[in-house]
Amino acid sequence: MPAPGLARAARAATVYVCPSCDARFLGEQRCPDCGLFCRRVGPGGPCPHCEEPVALVDLLGATNGGADMTG
Numbered sequence: 001m002p003a004p005g006l007a008r009a010a011r012a013a014t015v016y017v018c019p020s021c022d023a024r025f026l027g028e029q030r031c032p033d034c035g036l037f038c039r040r041v042g043p044g045g046p047c048p049h050c051e052e053p054v055a056l057v058d059l060l061g062a063t064n065g066g067a068d069m070t071g
Helices: 004-012 054-064
Strands: 014-017 023-026 039-045 053-055
Touching: 014 053, 023 039, 023 053, 039 054, 053 054
Parallel strands: none
Antiparallel strands: 014 023, 014 039, 039 053
């Protein structure tokens, strides 16, 4: 079982997307506007240019023509 601090750190570096309004959040699992639980996109962080959450899969998909990197 992972240490409590480790799980919190992993969640803080995870991008989530609201299934209703498509808003993205970094480390927040619930959309504050819709009140719905969000879908996990994957690990990521804030964009250095606009501060919007960006997932690694977004960056990797852009460099390989959008191919799925999971399988």
